[in-house]
Amino acid sequence: MLRTIAALFASITLTAVAADYPTKPVRIVVPIGAGSSMDIVCRVLAQKLTEAWNQTVIVDNRAGAGGNFGADLVAKSAADGYNILFASSSFSIAPSFYKKLSYDALRDFDAITQLSSRNNVLTVVPSSPVNSVKELIALAKAKPGQLSFGSGGGTGSSDQMVGELFKLMAGVDIVHVPYKSGPQAMNDLIGGQISIYMGGIPVQLPMIKAGKVRPLGTSGLKRSPQLPDVPTIAEAGVPGYEVDVWYGLFAPRGTPRPIIEKIAAESIRIMQAPDMRERWSAVGVEPAGTRPKEFDATFRQEIAKWKKVVTTAKLAPD
Secondary structure, three states, X not given: OHHHHHHHHHHHHHHHHHHHOOOOOEEEEEOOOOOOHHHHHHHHHHHHHHHHHOOOEEEEEOOOXXXXXXXXXXXXXXXXXXXXXXXXOHHHHHHHHOOOOOOOOOOOEEEEEEEEXXXXXXXXXXXXXXXXXXXXXXXXHHOOOOOEEEEEOOOOOHHHHHHHHHHHHHOOOOEEEEEXXXXXXXXXXXXXXXXXXXXXXXXXXXXXXXXXXXXXXXOOXXXXXXXXXXXXXXXXXXXOOOOOEEEEXXXXXXXXXXXXXXXHHHHHXXXXXXXXXXXXXXXXXXXXXXXXHHHHHHHHHHHHHHHHHHHHHOOOOO
16 A cells, blocks of 8 residues: 555656756757757757747757767766757667667667658769769779768768668778768868768758759658659669668656656657648658657667668778
8 A cells, every 4th residue: 555655656746747847958969060960950849849848958069979979978967857869870870880888778768759750862063973873883883992971970870871781782892981960071072072972861952952962862762852853772773772860869767757758749749740840841851759669669670770780781980
């Protein structure tokens, strides 16, 4: 009887805590530099959460170590709902890519919600002799190790894996060049320091529209609504190729479940609001909005998927 009463009291207390949450500024850590695709999405979400909660939601960019610096920071933060990790597919890659991590992605975090997914797009500069994915593959095979591809987010990032899977399935040797953010990689592509870039559509779309870069193929199963005339990489020469990069929220393990559910519910509402759907579509982002348990299952599947890629390609930190 006493245990039942204690459990009921604890439940009522947690519910009350969630009802009042947040009572102070909330920090969302983005483990990549400002201006990247995920930073763009996070800042819009943070603005909307600030309006909904009448409490400041801060975006804290903590780039470094392939996103692991930011993840470690949140893992060691108080499990009270005021420290949240805005993660991408890179977070599910890290456990197999790095031999040693200062955190455990499954043990130290609680999944909140998958916010969205997006495609990457393979681009070259207009002056490139390459006009299609097939031509790129042919050139790469003729010049093994002489072409390079950039990735935002550093070594072990989802951008790198989009390129590594392309190399693996196309049977080509293209050198990976890591950058801390997508805009840095984009600048070096335009400046001629790298041959191709396989970054997110949100960060590349303005440059594509301005004619600064030329798209050859997108990474998803279907063509992107933002680039309907650009074939998928699978259509363009690498059958079976498909990568969707996701964004999601995580909290330090032990964060009260009612608070996690509240963050998830509000984030899902924002992502799926009609006016926001139009905004996401304009930049190449597809809202998702999964509940914590569903996202946790997806996250575990993603860890297993990328472990196979990392193992097969024999990838390791530079």
